[in-house]
Amino acid sequence: MAGIYHQVGVNVDITSVYQAITSQEGLSNWWTKTTGDTSVGSKLNFHFNEQIIEMTILELITDKKIVWQCTEKKGEWKDTIITFNLEATDEQIFINFSHTNWAEQSNLCSHCSTKWAVFMLSLKTYLETGKGRAFPDDVHINHMNF
């Protein structure tokens, strides 16, 4: 099993962070175009041109935790788990991100680790300035497709 872990600190209120990760509008502004329902048990669809990645929302704890499971039928993301843990400190809000349950430490997993960092920085920028770098305006790092 392999996993991806990132942490960024943001200087906004925690409710804004939670909204950015649980609303279609928020997600579309820092990751990619998002459709679907946003309640626990529902499916969210993340659009990357023709490719759509389906996630099922496993858990939502307001201003604290968001858990998705990738419910694609095939591919390395199948059954992987994405978690956002929000942690308030006196100084700022930490977003503790993980993408776990990968079958192995593959090249795609390494690629996605770098890309998740890019999107975590996009989330930070979106929260702090109002403008993220969602797909397809994200930082392109190589030609890998998945």
Place this chain on the structure above:
Amino acid sequence: MAGIYHQVGVNVDITSVYQAITSQEGLSNWWTKTTGDTSVGSKLNFHFNEQIIEMTILELITDKKIVWQCTEKKGEWKDTIITFNLEATDEQIFINFSHTNWAEQSNLCSHCSTKWAVFMLSLKTYLETGKGRAFPDDVHINHMNF
């Protein structure tokens, strides 16, 4: 044990990539001010203001592989291993980066995963444009010190 893995693709010749990771000038342009000797068995010092991180060069295979071990006496980086594997394809050069041998998946490890992505992107930009974003001009993500 925990580890950090990233991959970026760059559109330059492989010798330029190897030079950027094995010379003081290269390293200073995309990571941080670097002093020390650059041969196998020698120590490199990476300067972050007053803090200096010491690495011992464990292995160098020209245009292919660079391995360092952090030889700090304390802290979470102590004894961790940093590896750059260069992989040439028809399309581009892949830099497969890892920072392994962490005692645990700590907050600092997550923080460093995000920061390593920032520096891998700095390395890519340095190689492709001549100008990286080395410390202290890197992207600041939070207040964590280490």
